[in-house]
Amino acid sequence: MPPAIARIITEIALDREFDYLIPAELLGRVRIGSVVNVPFGRRRARGFVTGLADRSDFPNLKAIEAIATDLPLFDEQMLRLARWIADYYAAPFESAIAAILPAAVRRDGAKFKEQFVARLAGGAALPPGEEEALAKKSPRQAAALALLKTRLEMTAAALAEETGISLDGLRSLEKKGWIVLEKDVVRRNPHARTTVLPTSAPPLMDEQTAALAAIRREMESPKPGVVLLHGVTGSGKTEVYLAAIRAALDAGKGAIALVPEIALTPQTMERFRGRFGETVAVLHSHLSDGERHDEWQRIASGRARVVVGARSALFAPVRPLGLLVVDEEHEPAYKQDEAPRYSARDVAVMRGHLEGCAVVLGSATPSLESYRHAREGKYRLVKMANRVDRRVMPAVRVVDMRIEAEKAGGAHLLSQELIEAIRLRLSQGEQTMLFLNRRGYATTVMCPVCGHVETCPNCSVKMTYHKQAEMMMCHVCGSVRKVPSFCSNPECRAPNIKMAGVGTQRVEAAVKKIFPRARVARMDSDTTGAKDAHAKILGQFRRGDIDILIGTQMIAKGLDFPNVTLVGVIHADLSLQMPDFRAAERTFQLLTQVAGRAGRGDVPGEVFIQTYAPFHPAVQSARNADFETFFDQEIEMRREMRYPPFTRLTTVLFRGKEEAAVDACSKDFAAKLKEKLPAAVRLTGPAPAPLAKAKNQFRAQLMLWAASTRDYSPALRELLKSFRAPKGVSISANVDALSLM
Numbered sequence: 001m002p003p004a005i006a007r008i009i010t011e012i013a014l015d016r017e018f019d020y021l022i023p024a025e026l027l028g029r030v031r032i033g034s035v036v037n038v039p040f041g042r043r044r045a046r047g048f049v050t051g052l053a054d055r056s057d058f059p060n061l062k063a064i065e066a067i068a069t070d071l072p073l074f075d076e077q078m079l080r081l082a083r084w085i086a087d088y089y090a091a092p093f094e095s096a097i098a099a100i101l102p103a104a105v106r107r108d109g110a111k112f113k114e115q116f117v118a119r120l121a122g123g124a125a126l127p128p129g130e131e132e133a134l135a136k137k138s139p140r141q142a143a144a145l146a147l148l149k150t151r152l153e154m155t156a157a158a159l160a161e162e163t164g165i166s167l168d169g170l171r172s173l174e175k176k177g178w179i180v181l182e183k184d185v186v187r188r189n190p191h192a193r194t195t196v197l198p199t200s201a202p203p204l205m206d207e208q209t210a211a212l213a214a215i216r217r218e219m220e221s222p223k224p225g226v227v228l229l230h231g232v233t234g235s236g237k238t239e240v241y242l243a244a245i246r247a248a249l250d251a252g253k254g255a256i257a258l259v260p261e262i263a264l265t266p267q268t269m270e271r272f273r274g275r276f277g278e279t280v281a282v283l284h285s286h287l288s289d290g291e292r293h294d295e296w297q298r299i300a301s302g303r304a305r306v307v308v309g310a311r312s313a314l315f316a317p318v319r320p321l322g323l324l325v326v327d328e329e330h331e332p333a334y335k336q337d338e339a340p341r342y343s344a345r346d347v348a349v350m351r352g353h354l355e356g357c358a359v360v361l362g363s364a365t366p367s368l369e370s371y372r373h374a375r376e377g378k379y380r381l382v383k384m385a386n387r388v389d390r391r392v393m394p395a396v397r398v399v400d401m402r403i404e405a406e407k408a409g410g411a412h413l414l415s416q417e418l419i420e421a422i423r424l425r426l427s428q429g430e431q432t433m434l435f436l437n438r439r440g441y442a443t444t445v446m447c448p449v450c451g452h453v454e455t456c457p458n459c460s461v462k463m464t465y466h467k468q469a470e471m472m473m474c475h476v477c478g479s480v481r482k483v484p485s486f487c488s489n490p491e492c493r494a495p496n497i498k499m500a501g502v503g504t505q506r507v508e509a510a511v512k513k514i515f516p517r518a519r520v521a522r523m524d525s526d527t528t529g530a531k532d533a534h535a536k537i538l539g540q541f542r543r544g545d546i547d548i549l550i551g552t553q554m555i556a557k558g559l560d561f562p563n564v565t566l567v568g569v570i571h572a573d574l575s576l577q578m579p580d581f582r583a584a585e586r587t588f589q590l591l592t593q594v595a596g597r598a599g600r601g602d603v604p605g606e607v608f609i610q611t612y613a614p615f616h617p618a619v620q621s622a623r624n625a626d627f628e629t630f631f632d633q634e635i636e637m638r639r640e641m642r643y644p645p646f647t648r649l650t651t652v653l654f655r656g657k658e659e660a661a662v663d664a665c666s667k668d669f670a671a672k673l674k675e676k677l678p679a680a681v682r683l684t685g686p687a688p689a690p691l692a693k694a695k696n697q698f699r700a701q702l703m704l705w706a707a708s709t710r711d712y713s714p715a716l717r718e719l720l721k722s723f724r725a726p727k728g729v730s731i732s733a734n735v736d737a738l739s740l741m
Ligand code: ADP
Pocket: 202, 203, 204, 205, 208, 231, 232, 233, 234, 235, 236, 237, 238, 239, 240, 388, 560
């Protein structure tokens, strides 16, 4: 007898599974991962089967009503991973189930796109005279028939377009036995409009060969582990991934490659599709629901065996899985910012562990967490210290903007050295990238008399001036207001509001003024709102239609343009000033990545870093391309301060419109949590978050520090489940938090 009880989690947020009877007609058909419809209280709900049993501890079970999908959506291994996510990230189990399945696949009504296809019936010689009769009686049917005679097979939609025939008309042709009408599945293909030329693998360089060998050793080991591939920018990491994926395919297995969303440029996709063709599936946020559904199903059915995608592609149903690659493993974009707040890098390591599959983490600037694991032997460290083809690393010059200001008698946006370097590139027909991690024109709108700074009424942040629209914008909530003509401090009211600080728009204006004949473009989230705008600007840059590209971190990463020989960082200190213990690490990563865009072709590159803190370790290490020294200094600081990776940090954020309610709730929660925690867990706060107000909501934050998340995650999850927050206050936990705002 197959099991008669199914354990089910519904989509309703309860963090609890329930037992249901499997009715006789569904016995044997309900499996782990099946989607079912069940009565739930007085309602109906969709549920996912998470266990099967012969008996239940609960009396009076209700019965499953129906199976909603033919095939299970997950297997036991994926279920184990979902349970681990819920436990580790102190998240409701149903949210972990939702995370492993794209909404386009799990939602009610998810299905393939089908359409009718008409074919000429085989060997149907029409009786004489019939066609003439048909032409008189029903000219559309006759026209459709005539068309099918030449093309043999057409979709109903195409026939309707060309002849005006309806589905009923086609049905009547079918009744006469002249055509066959069938429903076919059509693939919603995200690449329908682009073709890529097949490429073959180049012979690998020595360091690449060694890296590949190390990865293959893990892949072939009975207990595959994690390889940390630390390769400088341009060292050919992607080629190593492609070769390792080829090895997985040759062994009859599939592979998943994760890239940060920002690196999901057409360029990256094309490298994978060029090498592996139709077996590549993509999963990322720019797909339509239909495309996502079809790509996922192509993977589930085994038709696609190489998956390239952002964060959630990690859960793609590749079976068997031979390799998991996480490119740019240090990227904060791998952290999901809604429950479950998982790190795709860390979950990838866990999936590899659970499924016995090798994992490659790659970066030019590994996270302190991963590098420490490698130093301690938990991960296998592989280095690629040289660029492909002996291309030299760019020469990096640090420009002390304090001296510049003295020389020029006031602060300037562009140093004289950088201006001369740009001029040289323009005269040589080479390209320049200028990087500033802040969009808009000026950072603040300030009163020169009283110093009052315009802030967003909904958020505790300064407004940013955008010149084109002559508006101030809040970069947290997006609200837009006119720049006041008088200081809005009621005690001041002075006219002559001033703009201070810089944004990318202002850099653009300055560059255009100095080089009026240069072709200048700007890429930030203000210029890439429209679909494909991003790809369009990069396309123009690649073709050489742009001399100088100015941008935010959008241009910092992953791009490979051989004609870029100059990179300028306008203001390296912006990211150093963040109120976050990772500020130095982020700055080092960002500077190294931006610098890595220069000199990727035959001409050596040059980088200028403009800064007011020229001797900061992050700036100096980036200048010397010296990751080791940076790591050694920074890890010591973290050890002393007992910051991650020496402790595990979790934040609990309380949000609501009433400041007093948020405050009271956070204190109440903290007190209750404290009772349940062992003494080894340090609690700080609750206190107003650095971003104390956002989108009209007040924010308070509690921080938990301990050697292991196991010291607090179970208690935290329990309390989150049972705690009754006052109306209007929401609570969210972020285990291994990366953002402390
Ligand atoms: P990374 O990912 O480390 O920044 P890429 O894999 O993008 O480096 O490689 C940098 C450039 O070198 C790319 O244009 C790539 O096509 C080229 N390349 C990589 N490996 C080889 C090789 N073995 N032979 C020739 N060209 C290579």
